[in-house]
Amino acid sequence: MSGRAGLRFSQQTARQTQFQLRSQFRQTFQRRTQGTATNPAVEAPPQSLLQRLWTSEVGIKTVHFWAPVMKWGVVLAGASDFLRPADKLSLTQNLALMATGSIWTRWCFVIRPKNMLLAAVNFCLAIVGTIQVSRIFMHNAAQTGSKEEAAKDMARDMKSQVVSLEHKTEKELKQ
Numbered sequence: 001m002s003g004r005a006g007l008r009f010s011q012q013t014a015r016q017t018q019f020q021l022r023s024q025f026r027q028t029f030q031r032r033t034q035g036t037a038t039n040p041a042v043e044a045p046p047q048s049l050l051q052r053l054w055t056s057e058v059g060i061k062t063v064h065f066w067a068p069v070m071k072w073g074v075v076l077a078g079a080s081d082f083l084r085p086a087d088k089l090s091l092t093q094n095l096a097l098m099a100t101g102s103i104w105t106r107w108c109f110v111i112r113p114k115n116m117l118l119a120a121v122n123f124c125l126a127i128v129g130t131i132q133v134s135r136i137f138m139h140n141a142a143q144t145g146s147k148e149e150a151a152k153d154m155a156r157d158m159k160s161q162v163v164s165l166e167h168k169t170e171k172e173l174k175q
Contacts, residue, residue, distance in 0.1 A: 058117065064113065064115050068115070075128055078132065086135045086138070091133065091136050095158075097128060097129030099129070101129055
């Protein structure tokens, strides 16, 4: 008895597997042949620029559009610092702009859908940060007289800022 039940079970599972494979094949085939228009002989009417922006994966009704638009404010704020004297600029802030811009520019090409508007704003952010860091470096080099000494001063400034932040955090944790 147990042998016959096992035989029936194996035949039943084989039929189910065949049915599942056929249905998967049909679904795949139907997806490939399925068109956007109901009648393939009739083409869809051309869309205006506004309609294409509205229906796009990165269109104006998605966060993929509005996040880069808002991030242009950060780029413009960094660019407005071009008029500020180099000794008043923050090295850590501009290093952060440079790093953020370069990392997220690369990420924009990895994610799906590819967001070229976000890549452009992040690339500009990296450029603004690079220009500001080079201005700070050139100012420090002019003050000290050598590029090596300026690089050492910048490293010391970064280290002292990190240490002071560490002490401040430890003090707050003890309270």
